[in-house]
Amino acid sequence: MLFIHRNTLMYRLKKIENICRVSSEEPREMIALHLAILRAILAAPPGRDPQNREKPAENG
Incomplete structure (x- = not known):
């Protein structure tokens, strides 16, 4: 259920x-x-939120 007006x-x-x-x-x-949204979600690297527009943290 959505809790928005x-x-x-x-x-x-x-x-x-x-x-x-x-x-x-x-x-x-x-x-x-x-389908385009699902593709973007499935194509996101593991552990990365596809809706997060920030650059992923660099390791090192």
Whole structure:
């Protein structure tokens, strides 16, 4: 369950649509977006959060 207001959810979805240039009205576009997100998550190196935009810490 999401613990955010409905208007907040709608705002965020519209923001995603604008940034990614997709329409929530088009199922194929939404599937493509979903698969792209899954690919990014699965392609992330182990131990690295794919949503973390900071550079990984250097060892040494």
